[in-house]
Amino acid sequence: MGERPALSKGEMEVARVLWEIGPAGVRQVHETLSEQREIDFATVQTYLRRLERKGYASSRRDGRARIYSARTKPRTVIRETVDELVERLFGGDTMPLVRHLIEDRGLQAEDLDELRELIDRMEQGE
Amino acid sequence: MGERPALSKGEMEVARVLWEIGPAGVRQVHETLSEQREIDFATVQTYLRRLERKGYASSRRDGRARIYSARTKPRTVIRETVDELVERLFGGDTMPLVRHLIEDRGLQAEDLDELRELIDRMEQGE
DNA sequence: ACACTTCAAGTACAGTTGTACTGCAAACTT
DNA sequence: AAGTTTGCAGTACAACTGTACTTGAAGTGT
Structure with a gap:
């Protein structure tokens, strides 16, 4: 598709x-x-x-x-758009973008907590 | 500037x-x-x-x-580009993008570890 | 019914983007 | 030195973008 x-x-x-x-x-x-x-x-x-x-x-x-x-779910569009950006700007490497987002864009404490959980979940699952 | x-x-x-x-x-x-x-x-x-x-x-x-x-550092371009994307696609909210990156784009275990540290560092050191 | 207000549809138009061909001069080959 | 290759400068051009004006039909107030 x-x-x-x-x-x-x-x-x-x-x-x-x-x-x-x-x-x-x-x-x-x-x-x-x-x-x-x-x-x-x-x-x-x-x-x-x-x-x-x-x-x-x-x-x-x-x-x-x-x-x-x-007609398209946000999720899909996000994926397509961000994947393309990561490809073009970082040659496919995701981490620089994640780093930037966490370091340079004021995340709230709760956001950070959520992320920690998310990371835990990722590490076991799959 | x-x-x-x-x-x-x-x-x-x-x-x-x-x-x-x-x-x-x-x-x-x-x-x-x-x-x-x-x-x-x-x-x-x-x-x-x-x-x-x-x-x-x-x-x-x-x-x-x-x-x-x-003539421009990657950092700067990344900031400008990503900020604009976040603005347009998420109305300024950073988290959906971070979530997508962590959940949907295969990060390596080491990447996850690095993130955890990064988050810790963010949470204490202002 | 007539003037006035709303809105959708169509059209416009300059600037940007993706992509590439052409023309020519410098450098390399034989 | 004549031919071939290399590589920049310039030009091209259709599609896409951002932005909005215009036209005409439908709806509203009196």
């Missing part, structure tokens, strides 16, 4: 909103995104259309409005 | 090679990259030129050849 063209940055944002709020019309997506950054209604519309063309979303008419839903 | 335009995927690969092998001519970069994927000599050349235009590399003539050097 997976012959979707990669998401562009703008498309990612819109996809994220779709995951967050579930199936929604352009207006709703636009409103949600507007809370975080300024973006034109029509721009959001374009991103949604492109998301659909690329296979990441589907839509149906609902009266006058068009309702978009995500 | 940091008003560099973001790197594209192809540019990233070339930047990585530059970090890896240090200052080098087009040929050398092309050879190194060719070990991993097929790519045209002239394409690499273009990427190097663009890297320079964007401020990520500099070059000097050395006789007939042109030698490119990275």
Whole structure:
């Protein structure tokens, strides 16, 4: 599977909103995104259309409005996107990225705890 | 600082090679990259030129050849790139990405050990 | 019913990206 | 020295991106 063209940055944002709020019309997506950054209604519309063309979303008419839903799970998109990044930027080596995330991006104490558990679990399981 | 335009995927690969092998001519970069994927000599050349235009590399003539050097540390580029990705794809939340990396991308036992130490260190030393 | 407001659809358009061909000069071969 | 190879500079170009304007139909207030 997976012959979707990669998401562009703008498309990612819109996809994220779709995951967050579930199936929604352009207006709703636009409103949600507007809370975080300024973006034109029509721009959001374009991103949604492109998301659909690329296979990441589907839509149906609902009266006058068009309702978009995500067709791909966050997990999948994350995998595809991050794998590609790791490949390109680190030649496939995961650790530099993990190090950066833990060291340089303020994680909360609880996050660190969670990670420790996660690591334990990984070490035995499998 | 940091008003560099973001790197594209192809540019990233070339930047990585530059970090890896240090200052080098087009040929050398092309050879190194060719070990991993097929790519045209002239394409690499273009990427190097663009890297320079964007401020990520500099070059000097050395006789007939042109030698490119990275001008930005990996660390910096990683930060900029990953921060942007986290912003767009996770709305700024770091953990989903860390989770994905640890759970879904086969880390070696030693990597896990290293992480554990890293986490310990983070938790005490501010 | 008429003016006014909403919105989807289509169109636009410059900048970026991926990818590569062409032209020419320097260097190497015979 | 003429031919062949090497490698940079320049140019090309379609697809993709970011961003938004325009047009026209549907819905709303009076």
